[in-house]
Amino acid sequence: MSNTGHDTHSHTHGASVEAAHGSHDASHDAAHIAAHVGAYVKVGLGLLVLTGVTVGLSYVDFGTREMNIIVGMLVAALKAGLVAFIFMHLNGEKITIWRFLIMTTIFVMGLFFLTYLFHADPISGTSHSTH
């Protein structure tokens, strides 16, 4: 891989310990990756099964519509977690990325909180048959 002469792992100036170790990708040697491949397929199959579970559970009566929504969202959150942690490599991702995500979470929660405030002060014309 190093016939470009620039921007290779051998060229990290040794400025910091992290750089000297190379990016975390460098540790992904072929054997390491090969071990991951099996996990990717398994997670994919798991996601397909969970999709079936989501569909199946939506036809089960959990008492109220709200309960069904909560159950559906829990399964969706599980699926989203699998995608984020395994496919998007968030397990073992650098702290910089996690900082971004923590801030994003805070801001998104703020956004949803604004929606929640609707209960306290509904905008007229939105809480009726606004179809």
Next chain:
Amino acid sequence: MFNTILKYFPFFTDAEVPHTVSARPDTGLYSAKVGIWLFLASEVMLFGGLFSAYIFLRIGAEPGYWPSGLLNVPVGTANTAILIISSVTVVMAWASLKMRQLAKYKFYMLITILCGAIFLTVKLSYEWPAKFNHFGVFIKKESAAKYEDFLGNKHLQDAGQPPRWEISGHLLDAPKGSSYSEQAVKNAEHFAHETHRHDFVTPAEDDYVIQLDPINANPSDKDNDRPHFVPRPLSDKVAVIKASDVESASVFAPRHSTYFATYFLITGLHGLHVLGGILVFLYLWLPFKGGTKLYNSNPEHLANRVEIAGLFWHFVDLVWIFVFPIFYLL
């Protein structure tokens, strides 16, 4: 001047971009990884805003004004599976590059691109058009009793279900001057051909005539209290509805209801993301200088590009994981 501008878009120049492969000492990451996650953070805010609009409108909807069971669940499920499979294949494409297996990379990337294309084709050539030919009228509350045979509100009340104000199906005849007249004529021809009935066109000029969905054909049937997995065909029953009894009437387009407004907005924006992903994958798959040709000079760089595009693709999959249940199932 031009060069100054270009300086900020090194993609179009031969300028060397630092840290396309090696980690930046301070972040421990190659730079594109930082970039894509910042972009995805902004995407979370974009879709977060739309999802909160969905929640807002759904909570605010008066009983009976948030529909369920209007979308084709088997088709939606298949499309969900296709996106999941493409998420697996794109990560396999990346892994193949890391293992320096170019042929395998090309194979997995091709599957990914095809999956994305199938997803979009199903949406645009089947799911959306089917909605655009489906018609619904909301009955004024004070007139609802007249249409009890199609609404079944007595039964719904006994069953503890929200009321029903809508009568839907295929429009066979529209009031004079309606912009849906042309569509009605087409549907009427089809209906006459299928059932050998021609008696549905009413002499009155201000009526909607609708070939009913099964739910309106037998609204008091317990079987209709919960949505069905496999959508059932339209019934042969026809309803005639006076325009003066109608609160609003339209095809299942964004204007129809807050449900369809959010459905088309969110799935439309999601579809645009799928399209964007496909285009980027095509670029990385074809022998462009920044595509597969890059493999010869710097395979690690290509692997990183695929990882970045893959991260975007997984995010698009992740959004769909929420879109699917909230519109199709719950």
